[in-house]
Amino acid sequence: AQKVTQAQTEISVVEKEDVTLDCVYETRDTTYYLFWYKQPPSGELVFLIRRNSFDEQNEISGRYSWNFQKSTSSFNFTITASQVVDSAVYFCALRENQGGKLIFGQGTELSVKP
Amino acid sequence: DTEVTQTPKHLVMGMTNKKSLKCEQHMGHRAMYWYKQKAKKPPELMFVYSYEKLSINESVPSRFSPECPNSSLLNLHLHALQPEDSALYLCASSLLYRDLQETQYFGPGTRLLVL
DSSP states (O other): OOEEEOOOSEEEEETTOOEEEOOEEEOSOSSOEEEEEEEOTTOOOEEEEEEETTOOOOEEETTEEEEEEGGGTEEEEEESSOOGGGOEEEEEEEEOTTTOOEEEOOOEEEEEEO | OOOEEEEOSEEEEOTTOEEEEEEEEOSOOOEEEEEEEOTTSOOEEEEEEETTEEEEEOSOOTTEEEEEEETTEEEEEEESOOGGGOEEEEEEEESOSSOTTOOOEEOOOEEEEEO
């Protein structure tokens, strides 16, 4: 069965700290896609990144970086020098090969305090 | 432009009311989705439309009735809802449905309260 686990329910940091959000997934598919979404208090899910199972290169976008490790089935997300605007719930998701459904993790609520 | 719009932003309705949620996208996407999200939980898929045809119904009660009048619009008709149906209702779209790499883009949601 396909599953996404975000073990950290809530994380609280002080502004300018670095923070890593963990995502571990389970799938028997050899081809799959992983996603991260941000959900600020306003409610909209904002797409952050998509990564396919054949591309294990780490990705950096400004203060955001992603570490994909197939060997440990993990796709972790790091925010460098966090800011108050980063406060949100972050969801990791796996795209299921059969049926096309997005399998979401339970989300990690990040609180960045000034 | 990756914008999905939803109206209304907030909705309060009684259990005997009939109301509709609307979703619109102008990105040329042919797949549209309705999700329900309860507080502190991930979104749960309700319906998927692909090329204006209903492809997936995740065993949603009949008091929720989706409609896709054209490729840009998606409605969710609500009737005789229960208080436990109070939630954030999110609409999403993607270029295609079955294509594994497709990214779903979400709207801002409608916060529904059923009294």
